[in-house]
Amino acid sequence: MIRLKDIAERxxxxxxxxxxxxxxxxxxxxxxxxxxxxxLKEMNYKPNEIARSLKIKKTSTxxxxxxxxxxxxxxxxxxGINKYAEKLGFSILLVNLRIxxxxxxxxxxxxxxxxxxxxxxxxxxSKQVDGIIYIGVHTRDVTGLIPEIxxxxxxxxxxxxxxxxxxxYDDENxxxxxxxxxxxxxxxxxxxxxxxxxxxPAHRRLIGYHRALMDHQISxxxxxxxxxxxEYQSGYEMAKELLKNHDPPSAIFAMSDVMAGGVLDACxxxxxxxxxxxxxxxxxxxxxxWYFTPKLTTMKLPLGQMGELSIKKMVERIKQLKNNExxxxxxQLLCELIERESVSCPHQ
Amino acid sequence: MIRLKDIAERxxxxxxxxxxxxxxxxxxxxxxxxxxxxxLKEMNYKPNEIARSLKIKKTSTxxxxxxxxxxxxxxxxxxGINKYAEKLGFSILLVNLRIxxxxxxxxxxxxxxxxxxxxxxxxxxSKQVDGIIYIGVHTRDVTGLIPEIxxxxxxxxxxxxxxxxxxxYDDENxxxxxxxxxxxxxxxxxxxxxxxxxxxPAHRRLIGYHRALMDHQISxxxxxxxxxxxEYQSGYEMAKELLKNHDPPSAIFAMSDVMAGGVLDACxxxxxxxxxxxxxxxxxxxxxxWYFTPKLTTMKLPLGQMGELSIKKMVERIKQLKNNExxxxxxQLLCELIERESVSCPHQ
DNA sequence: TTCTCCTAGTTAATCGTTTAACTTAAACAA
DNA sequence: TTGTTTAAGTTAAACGATTAACTAGGAGAA
Numbered sequence: 001m002i003r004l005k006d007i008a009e010r011x012x013x014x015x016x017x018x019x020x021x022x023x024x025x026x027x028x029x030x031x032x033x034x035x036x037x038x039x040l041k042e043m044n045y046k047p048n049e050i051a052r053s054l055k056i057k058k059t060s061t062x063x064x065x066x067x068x069x070x071x072x073x074x075x076x077x078x079x080g081i082n083k084y085a086e087k088l089g090f091s092i093l094l095v096n097l098r099i100x101x102x103x104x105x106x107x108x109x110x111x112x113x114x115x116x117x118x119x120x121x122x123x124x125x126s127k128q129v130d131g132i133i134y135i136g137v138h139t140r141d142v143t144g145l146i147p148e149i150x151x152x153x154x155x156x157x158x159x160x161x162x163x164x165x166x167x168x169y170d171d172e173n174x175x176x177x178x179x180x181x182x183x184x185x186x187x188x189x190x191x192x193x194x195x196x197x198x199x200x201p202a203h204r205r206l207i208g209y210h211r212a213l214m215d216h217q218i219s220x221x222x223x224x225x226x227x228x229x230x231e232y233q234s235g236y237e238m239a240k241e242l243l244k245n246h247d248p249p250s251a252i253f254a255m256s257d258v259m260a261g262g263v264l265d266a267c268x269x270x271x272x273x274x275x276x277x278x279x280x281x282x283x284x285x286x287x288x289x290w291y292f293t294p295k296l297t298t299m300k301l302p303l304g305q306m307g308e309l310s311i312k313k314m315v316e317r318i319k320q321l322k323n324n325e326x327x328x329x330x331x332q333l334l335c336e337l338i339e340r341e342s343v344s345c346p347h348q
Numbered sequence: 349m350i351r352l353k354d355i356a357e358r359x360x361x362x363x364x365x366x367x368x369x370x371x372x373x374x375x376x377x378x379x380x381x382x383x384x385x386x387x388l389k390e391m392n393y394k395p396n397e398i399a400r401s402l403k404i405k406k407t408s409t410x411x412x413x414x415x416x417x418x419x420x421x422x423x424x425x426x427x428g429i430n431k432y433a434e435k436l437g438f439s440i441l442l443v444n445l446r447i448x449x450x451x452x453x454x455x456x457x458x459x460x461x462x463x464x465x466x467x468x469x470x471x472x473x474s475k476q477v478d479g480i481i482y483i484g485v486h487t488r489d490v491t492g493l494i495p496e497i498x499x500x501x502x503x504x505x506x507x508x509x510x511x512x513x514x515x516x517y518d519d520e521n522x523x524x525x526x527x528x529x530x531x532x533x534x535x536x537x538x539x540x541x542x543x544x545x546x547x548x549p550a551h552r553r554l555i556g557y558h559r560a561l562m563d564h565q566i567s568x569x570x571x572x573x574x575x576x577x578x579e580y581q582s583g584y585e586m587a588k589e590l591l592k593n594h595d596p597p598s599a600i601f602a603m604s605d606v607m608a609g610g611v612l613d614a615c616x617x618x619x620x621x622x623x624x625x626x627x628x629x630x631x632x633x634x635x636x637x638w639y640f641t642p643k644l645t646t647m648k649l650p651l652g653q654m655g656e657l658s659i660k661k662m663v664e665r666i667k668q669l670k671n672n673e674x675x676x677x678x679x680q681l682l683c684e685l686i687e688r689e690s691v692s693c694p695h696q
Numbered sequence: 697t698t699c700t701c702c703t704a705g706t707t708a709a710t711c712g713t714t715t716a717a718c719t720t721a722a723a724c725a726a
Numbered sequence: 727t728t729g730t731t732t733a734a735g736t737t738a739a740a741c742g743a744t745t746a747a748c749t750a751g752g753a754g755a756a
Contacts, residue, residue, distance in 0.1 A: 003712055014736050019714060026715085027734050049474040050407065051712035054398050054741050061441075061475070069430070070423045072635075079418050082444040091475060093409075094442040096430040126397040127409070127439060261639050268641070288636030291609050293616070351742055362706050367744060374745085375704050399742035402711050 002043045011039040022047065053128060061091045062314060063124030063132040065117070067099045072286050073157060073303050077135055080307020088315055093129055095120045107140070117145050125149060131314045134158065138168070139199045139230070152317035156310045159200050165317065165328045167309045171201045174299045174335035175208030175253070178281050181337055182251045183216050186345045187279060191224035191249035193238045193259050205255055205283075224249055228259050235262025243270055243278070250346040251279035257289040260296055260342075275344035285338055294341035302333040309333065350391045359387040370395065401476060409439045410662060411472030411480045413465070415447040420634050421505060421651050425483055428655020436663055441477055443468045455488070465493050473497060479662045482506065486516070487547045487578070500665035504658045507548050513665065513676045515657045519549045522647050522683035523556030523601070526629050529685055530599045531564050534693045535627060539572035539597035541586045541607050553603055553631075572597055576607050583610025591618055591626070598694040599627035605637040608644055608690075623692035633686055642689035650681040657681065 004022075008015040013032060020026030021036040028036075039045075053059040064081060066074050078092075085092055097116050103109050124132055131151050136142050136158025143160045146153060155166040182190050192209050195202030206225075213220055226242060228234030235254055239262060242249055254260035260282035267274050274280050274294055282289055285300025309331060320327060352370075356363040361380060368374030369384040376384075387393075401407040412429060414422050426440075433440055445464050451457050472480055479499050484490050484506025491508045494501060503514040530538050540557050543550030554573075561568055574590060576582030583602055587610060590597055602608040608630035615622050622628050622642055630637055633648025657679060668675060 001712095004714095005712075015713080016715075016736065016738095017734085020735095023714080027732090029734060032734080046470060046474050048402075048476060048712050050398055050402050050476045051741090052714075054396075054402055054712080054743090055714045057741075059398065064442075068427075070427050075418045075423050078442075079416075079444060079446065082417070082446060086446075091471065092442045092444075094412075094426075094440045096427060096440075098427065098430060098434075122394060123439065126394050128396060128398045258639075264641075288639050291606075291636050292639055293612075293641040349742095352744095353742075363743080364706065364708095364745075365704085368705090371744085375702090377704060380704080396742055399711090400744075402713090402742080403744045405711075 001048070002045050003048070004045075007036065007039050007043060007045055010043065011036050057128075058130050059091075059128045060089055061093050061127070061129050062311070063093045063095060063127075063129035064135065065095045065097065065120050065124070065132060066135045067097050067137055068101070069094075069096045069098075071100075071137075072284070073138075073301060074135060076303035077157060077307040077310075080304035080309075081133060081311045082307070083304070084308050084311045084315075088311070090130075090311070090315075093124060093127060095123060107137075114145055118147055121147055121149065125151075130318050133310050133314060138201050139195065141200060150321075152314055152321060154310045154314050154317070156306050163328055165313055166330045167306050167313065168330070168332050169302055169306065169335050170332040171204035172208035172211070173332075174283070175205035175255075176212045177208075177335070177337060178253055178283065178299050179209045179212035180215070182253065182279060182281060182343065183212060183218065185251075185279065185343060187251040188216075188218050189221075189224070189247070189249040189346075190218075190251045190253060191226065191242045193226045193228045193235055193242075193252060193254045193263070195228065195230050195255050197227055202255060209253065223247075228255070230256045230259060232258045232262040235259025236266045237262070239263040239266035240270070243267070243272060249278070251281070251343070253281050253283075255283045257282040257284040257286045257292075257296060257298055260289065260298070261292060264292055264296075264342075275342050277347075279343040279346070281343055285336075290340070292342070297340045297343045298338050299335045300338050301335055305333050349396070350393050351396070352393075355384065355387050355391060355393055358391065359384050405476075406478055407439075407476045408437055409441050409475070409477050410659070411441045411443060411475070411477035412483065413443045413445065413468050413472070413480060414483045415445050415485055416449070417442075417444045417446075419448075419485075420632070421486075421649060422483060424651035425504060425655040425658075428652035428657075429481060429659045430655070431652070432656050432659045432663075436659075438478075438659070438663075441472060441475060443471060455485075462493055466495055469495055469497065473499075478666050481658050481662060486549050487543065489548060498669075500662055500669060502658045502662050502665070504654050511676055513661055514678045515654050515661065516678070516680050517650055517654065517683050518680040519552035520556040520559070521680075522631070523553035523603075524560045525556075525683070525685060526601055526631065526647050527557045527560035528563070530601065530627060530629060530691065531560060531566065533599075533627065533691055535599040536564075536566045537569075537572070537595070537597040537694075538566075538599045538601060539574065539590045541574045541576045541583055541590075541600060541602045541611070543576065543578050543603050545575055550603060557601065571595075576603070578604045578607060580606045580610040583607030584614045585610070587611040587614035588618070591615070591620060597626075599629070599691070601629050601631075603631050605630040605632040605634045605644060605646055608637065608646070609640060612640055612644075612690075623690050625695075627691040627694070629691055633684075638688070640690070645688045645691045646686050647683045648686050649683055653681050 004015050004018050008018045018036055020028050021033050133154045135156055138157050141159045143162050226238035228238050254263055260280055263280055272278050282296045282298035285298050289296035289298050352363050352366050356366045366384055368376050369381050481502045483504055486505050489507045491510050574586035576586050600611055602611055608628055611628055620626050630644045630646035633646050637644035637646050
């Protein structure tokens, strides 16, 4: 490994001079600078960032903690983070908690959950990251899960009720827009398959749904509200309940694409044609929803944007921390409706 | 930030003693050890791994380069890497080339391609990673793309004709098994929708397909071989060509799940029922194939295993490098057939 | 008593950078 | 001529760990 010192010796200057050349600081004559550049190239010098980090006390590395990298929304968020991290010269130290594999889908062992997060945080802190981005599960409130550290933390794809930075999408607005879309298509018998009752995003989306109905003077029918658990099977079952109703809805808004997948399978069994006999709108904008039959109309989450915004905010906070400022802000991004084939105007 | 020195002062010992306690080396009396432990806990000490890395010349960090983190196979490979990296105390420095976003799907600007890889490698080298895992595109030969470095490189999900370490799956065997499965179901008119002619894996799979036919004395019909480009649209078009044939196949083997998706849409248009009138088998085992109608029978890639094996091999190589040994090996893993609903026995 | 060996520590150099503080010599002003 | 300023370097002390080499003191042997 070629060191700065080797360059200095070969170029007959001090290590300081080489360092000044590399960092474009200090007073170096053009002649010396040229000479140093030449030797640098000759010896194919690559700076040791570890040594540099130790001295300047920053690593230009940010830690990204994800609960499970194989869940559909994670890669796009990371991609968004990357997009800007690269421009700004930040590297990404990735910690994949593999939390579902370790604790099961329910995540009910909260102590173990916390332990995993604490040790991930410690790992990142030991490696002297300049900040941490936490990509959680949107469904869960992560307040108090990550220990206080004196470095910026940005939460994305998860809620925290403490006054910390977070980047999310606007659940209420997205549900409002989805419902409004169905109403504008002429539907008034609009059912909804929600997430679990104790879920924050499910709750907010329900509010958006109600608001859209009220805005259009559509009376609210409690029989049209079903509670699922985000997964396929619950979509399937709730659809059956809805469609066997004596006054079935003409449209269903499923709060996840995979529940919408379950609805479609229920419809096939009951020989109900989508979108001819029933309109269906999903939520998430997962790639797989394009392959549904019919191709699913859905609300696409702004995942890439969330990643981008997270890293931008991170860099801002790092700067502010240096000036001893202390800000934080919760940001909500808008979702985008993707019109495909699963919604049409109702009969008659 | 609490330093080792702070601990030493508070415990009235030298920094060396503290270091010996932390690393469980040297001669330290039980009494002193206890005292140090106590202070360590009191002050909530977290070692500075950057300083440590500088001194011991290893970072316990491996660089993972991916061409595009949003492609379907990447997260599962990373998850596999993580599984073992964590146990062994390695962190992951992730570089996402975002290569499709930068160079387009064709990747024909080979110089720019190389540039991106070189600068990713330099970044990782500067950060002193102990080795690099390169997750490529299976379809492309990456020989010569990554510069020679004196640290282990493991290639996975890509070919390299040089004698470097690689971890892949066995294309020929997978195609052989898929074809054999159709034959055992009673099919003999088996068409195949291949990847591009110049693609190494497509070529190998074709060999496996041929071998299965030959093994069962089924004559080979050139009209049953179509060339796609792995994408949906080509599956759709090639299916139409095959099915309009005067002697259409009773089964189609599509070399990617998304091409199989195209086949299904073609069948819907032509009112051909899958699996009743036509059997279909895919390749990849992407999650979305479960949501196809009917649910797709497909060959699942051993992605998690590939990740695991990559990191295992990496650790082995790091150890060997210390002893100045120099080995390398190309490993191929088996795919697994997932039986779902898109294959049945042929009529009459 | 004297010598040797152990045990339990300490001292200080080192890893590869950065950078404050210093030096030297030339340029310029009065 | 002398003094001041500036440009272009150099020197050496950090950064926070590790570890080879050393030391001091006690135990045991001869």
